[in-house]
Structures are given as structure tokens and as C-alpha cells.
Amino acid sequence: MLKFFWGPMDCGKSTMALQMNYNHARQGRNGLVLTRIDRSLGPQVTTRIGLAHEAIEVTDDLDLVALVRGRWADGFRVDYLICDEACFYGVAHVEQMAELVDRYDVDVFAFGLASDFRSCLFPAAQRLFELADEVCRIQVEVLCWCGRAGLLNARVVDGVVAREGARVVIGDTADAAEVRYQVLCRRHHRTGDLGPG
Template sequence: MPELVFFAGTMDCGKSTLALQIQHNRSARGLAGMIFTRNDRAGQGRLSSRLGLVTEAVEAGEGFDFHAHLVKHLTAGGRTDYVIADEAQFLAPEQVDQLACVVDDLGIDVFAFGITTDFRTRLFPGSQRLIELADRIESLQVEALCWCGARATHNARTVDGRMVVEGAQVVVGDVGGATGEVGYEVLCRRHHRRRLTAAAARAGALSPDVLPVDGADAPVPSHS
């Protein structure tokens, strides 16, 4: 039976690498796939991993209709045995509904890959809808690590190494962003709560606006 499968994890956990591996394995067996992505770090129309692997993809922007696109392709004599949708957290809920219809109405397996929560620890709308609809949810087995060595469970947005907690939900950047640009870092829950990034830890201090937290080792904000 065809399935809608959601592969979920934090940033830096290898989701795009796994998407490319699934594409390679299935194409090597003679299966024809269609790859979609949105806001990939390598630019529109590309699916890339941090290992340097890149392949062409269909950019599923705002207003894109997965079901209509596949129906048009199949009606024109095309073939699609499976669908890969990377960066699925950026999809609108109705686009996730369309992916479910691709499975149910067209009998095509859909493999969606995405991170679950944003830099504020809130679910992305696309990820929330996938959790609600997916036949299976697979947690990626490659564990990203916080700078302290603990398992990273949260995504943090940084500017100049300083964690920020306000702003638009979607701002394209990458892990280890350049100075002055938006970057992202994966942290354990403890250090995400303390807004303690790797750069802040190296400097030995937190930003002045950090909120105090419970615990003897909680950093004391400076108000000077």
C-alpha cells in the first residue's frame, strides 16, 4: 500500500542526505521519482545536502499544487512511482493535504522530509499537518549534537553568534551562517532555554536580554 511518510528531525540531522539516498536507491531499481523542494540552501529548483550532494528538483513555492502537477504529468504520459518532498516544514497545510491525495488517489508513495519546530520551538504549519496526516513518522537516526556534546533537540537562529528569538518564522540560512548574516545552530533544550550558543559559551557570557531560568547553574544577565 502506498504511504505518506514524514521523516522528521532537527537541522543538521541528515534529512536531505537521506532524501537523496532514497532517490538513488529507487532510481537504481528502475523506478521513476519526482523530487520537490522549497527554499533549499542551494537555491530554487535544487535539493542539496551538507555533504555536497545536489540534484535538480521542482520548486514547490507558495500556491503550488502537488496533486494537480502530478495529474498533469501522468495524463501527459509521464511516469511517477514515488515522490520526495524536502524542506516540507515550509509547505502550507493545504499542500500537505495535496500530498496525502497523491497517495490516496494516485497510489504513489510520498516521502516528506523536514524539521518539526522553528527557532522559537513552535511547530511549522507544514510539519504540524504532516504529523496529523502521515501514515508513518520516522525520527531520523543521525543525532545532531549541541556544542556541549548532548543530543541537539532544538533549532536556534543566530546573528553574529547571538541567539535571537523574534522575527519571521521563515528566514533562509544555514548552520554556521557568516558573520552579520542569519545562521542557525542546533542546541539541546537546556542551552536553547538559556540562549547559550557555541559563540556565547566561548565568550563566557550571554546576551544582556537573556531571561533568567531556574537552576543553580543559570547565568545571571547583566544590566549594566
């Protein structure tokens, strides 16, 4: 089964990914944890609440099918993949996820944002919406500063909501302190209102 779990920042996607890995491993299943452009800037899945797990970094040239087949050739059974930050993967990676499910009976659980800071779908997220057997919005409530449901991730540069720029910029890290992200409702994302403060 290919399942895509999505939601805005702070809704617990990475936390849920690590919990799912734990639950499957506890039942004797063997899996691989993968990520791309994690906030830690390292090959690991990290959460805002302090959990972390080593992971395989997904690069443009990594073939997920070849990765799994290679592990099998080395005698390591792979029953499932946990794919965190899947919105940053390539569309080809999503096609490989579907192939792993359909051809090799490997379950794939993908976690990520749906849209970028401009509220446009990430290409990989769009393909996951199109191909996944199940698409699940993560239901941990995230609020805008006004109290409405937080739906969109605003990129804030020098205190202003950015409307242009590279699709992916890591923020909230020591190297990029002038860039941060804030979850906003649609109204305040459109107006660029970051609230009192």
C-alpha cells in the first residue's frame, strides 16, 4: 500500500513517521527510513518535539527500487519504507514508490507538505495525491496566530512574507536564521499578516 500523510508545518508529520516506523518494527517488520532536506541538514529524521532517527538521504540520483533490491541482495528483508519530507523528493521517486508497492509488495508510507510557501503544490506531493492508495491529512490541529486553522506555510524573510524565491529554502536553522516559516490561515497568508508581535 502507498499512503501519503500530509499537513502543514507543526502538525506532527515527522513524529508520526517515526511512530509508524516503531510500530511496524515492533511487529517484526523490517523497514528503511528515508528523508530529504531534513531540518537537521543531516541524514536523519528529526521532529520539532526532539525525536530523531537515522535515515537514508534521498538524492536526485537515488533509485528507491534499486536501493530495496540491493538490500535484499545483501540478505536484508525490506517490508516497508518510511519516506519523510516526501514533498522534496523527485516525481521519479514517487513513481518508484508505486513500483515498489505494485511489483514488490513493499509498503510505502510517505509524509510531507502539500504546498510550498506560495501555496502551490510541490510536484512530488501532486504525484502522491494522484497515485497513493490512501491520502490522509494529519489531524493534529495547527493554528494561525488568529485562532483559525493553519493551512499554509509562509516563508518569512526579514519579517515579511516572501512571495518569490527558490521553491525550497531551509529555514529555522543556524545557517539561515534570517529565514523562518510560519503557519497561517488562508486569509493571513494572502494578506501577509504575521500577527501582533
